[in-house]
Amino acid sequence: MATLPISREQIIDKFGPHKNYPPREGFPGRDEPDDVVKTHCCFCGMQCGIQLLVKNNQVVGFEPWEEFPFNEGRLCPKGVQRYLQNNHPDRLLNPIERVEGAGFRPIEWDKAMERTVAEIQRIQSQHGRDSFAMLSGVSLTNEKSYLAGKFARVALKTKNLDYNGRLCMVSAGAGNKKAFGLDRASNNFTDLSHAEVVMVCGSNVSETFPTLTHWIWQARDNGAKLIVVDPRLTPIARTADLHLPIRPGGDSALYGAILHQLVKHDWLDHDFINNYTSDFEKAIEAVKDYDLDWAERTTGIAKAKIMQAAELWGPAKTSFLLHARGIEHQSKGVENVSSCINLVLATGRLGKPYCGYATITGQGNGQGGREHGHKCDQLPGNRDIENPEHRKYIASVWGIDEKEMPGKGLTAYEIMEAIHRGEIKGLLSICFNPLVSLPNNNMIREALEKLEFYVCIDFFLNETAHHANIVLAGSLHEEEEGTVTTAEGRVVRIRRAVTPPGNARTDTDILLELARRLGAGDKFAFQSAEDVFNELRVASKGGTADYFGITYEKIEKNMGIFWPCPSLDHPGTPRLWEDRKFCTPDGKAHFVPVPYRAPSEVTDAEYPVILTTGRVVSQYLSGTQTRRIGKLVDQYPEPLLEIHPNLASRYNIKERELVRVVTRRGAAEFPAQLVETIREDTVFIPYHWAGKKSANQLTSGNLDPVSKIPEFKVSAARLEPLGRQAPSPEETAAFRST
């Protein structure tokens, strides 16, 4: 039933993406706004402070917010242009329903709700409660993340709820829980400023977290040495003291080899290791054979450079290690994370000023969104849905019988596989565009076509929603009150600048009404976002992610509060582990032994080239928002295949020649961009586009066994030059994603 009602081109003609540009003179009323609203950017995990200018209930511009301490007014191009959404011609103003042969037409809210609830009840009564799944996302506020978790378990009563954090920081979360028993950046970013050495592992900081660049430079101004590990010479790597151009998938070998050198040269903090950690011996046993020759062969990095990294990292007195999706988006993402944490623990540089460790969370609320229970195995406060005590406590907060609470469900990619197998028949999605962001998306499309009923909540018609039966017009970041938690663990206030336009409703209103119609209204009697937050506070109390002592008032007064904050008189915790008391059962930080293993897919004669994927500075995730903002589209209008000239010459590939990239999952054509800034054995394609230009047609569904994150960063590919120049980007119009 969920094949497209009309062609994708026809849907896009009507619903976009269309490019929105500000008028030449700016939006009317910008110079005399009715309101100047201090809030945050809707995009990445930095959650930069920004002021939105409002006129006649419409966002008409922005003004930097120089008082907010993390970014002090600084913004990236996405932040500068983020205001062009509420006033966008593609903005959904009504609920719409699919009409065979005609596309989508507006319907009354009452009918949309009635039909949605009827279909949920039909599917669940015919096929069981778990045959209806929900997918959520971490661009949502803490309140909405909490609400999504509770809605799925209490109103939908399904175990199959997961979220797009599965594509973001689940490997880091699992690695952090193993080591520390808690999942948060150990430090806020001010601890970068006097670190002697900063190691950035698999993070294109300058394009994906541009405002973090400032803090890294501040460290360098104070004398820090910067090490960047990346298969590409990214802008942050260009001026680094040491760039380690790693072969994709070799990460844990590199960090294992550095640990080997720390032991060999006794660059260890024995006091810290002996008193505050466990399993050090097992960790060093795992790397005892990882000498420099082995490391050079396994990582593709010259051994002199590996040694140099060990020499910089080992003896330093202060340091900060940062990692992101480069090491986490792998079938051994958790192991890569553990191998990094081992380097931090071995040198004891944690829980002290300028001694830091953090994953750089990617999505806007990648931190808070992963704590409050819209993940398939999690309950609020970062509790475990399979832990009887945790279940009991949350059931009491929710006012339900613990036995009624569903157990652990499938993860995001596994949900799509179950849909493909016909086991899951219905889907509700919010804040997730799996047709673009999940790997192996030819399979995802087939799965969507098999759904009996699909309802999507969104503010623009994203590509996955083309397959929907009903789309409920929801709310933008600037259209609802709430909080998010930044990559630093700082809980900040998101302000409603405007109300949703037209007949669109807030996401919260939509979920609450669905809950009422599903018969769970008494459990969802919230009057405001603050009501939801206050229940979240109680639900998180006593969990590792404890928000109990955080109130809206306290956040506003302090421009954010760092969790854990267990009581109302607690000031929050900008730096973890100062007391050396870790949240593991034995109170110690755990080394995790990491024997190296190869990625799931390695190159061979048929697929001889490594394909890796990532982002560009002017686009964000699946592009639902940024492929609609004119200047951001124009800055990097189409995905290019970055290829080293030496590799290109082997295939006689010329600049801007179209190249067909083939993997075991599919094939797609991209213009070649010859650059010396990438390894010779690796090609790179950014993934923000849909349809024919989607890089995720090529990536694999090979998952990390623990975190279930897909291996976006390593695929084996074949290159087939097509012998003709690519058409102009204007002609291709990749943003439209047909």
Next chain:
Amino acid sequence: MNANLFKQDEQFFMDPQRCIGCHACEMACAECETNGQTPMIHVDYVDRFSTVQTSVQVCMHCEDPVCAKVCPADAITKDEFGIVHTANTARCIACSNCVMACPFGVPKKIETTQIMMKCNMCYDRTSSGKKPMCTTVCPSGALWYGTREKMREIRPNSTPVNHFQFGGQTVKTKVNIMMPKGTTKLVVD
């Protein structure tokens, strides 16, 4: 506008090594209604084949601005604070003398309106005590606005330079470029 609020001790600094090529400066500049969505600052790849290095160029606000000197219509003026203003629209005849004369390649002739446009250091903002927009948003510190003393304190490894030698011609500018510590001028052969 209250020009009395212009902070005369604050200067503009460009640090090319920090530029990450993100174009936030261009986009923020273009937002200004006087620019009509045309940025007055420019970011370009130096040579994308070999490097991701980008260069950023803004009006240097020369002490003795050659653009003003060569203007036959007297459309370009420098004010008491050292800001070299964009062409007076009533006077500019779009002759492009300034475009060709500027040693930094800054002024652009806008074909659609037949007028020269260039950076006026966000006069609307700086004259009311604010920083220029591009320096406010720049995420990496490649563009920075403030006092020389503060700059010396926060970036001890670099020296601001505002003397440029183009062959036999010496140009002194209001805008500084951050150079390796101890550098006194930038020589362009």
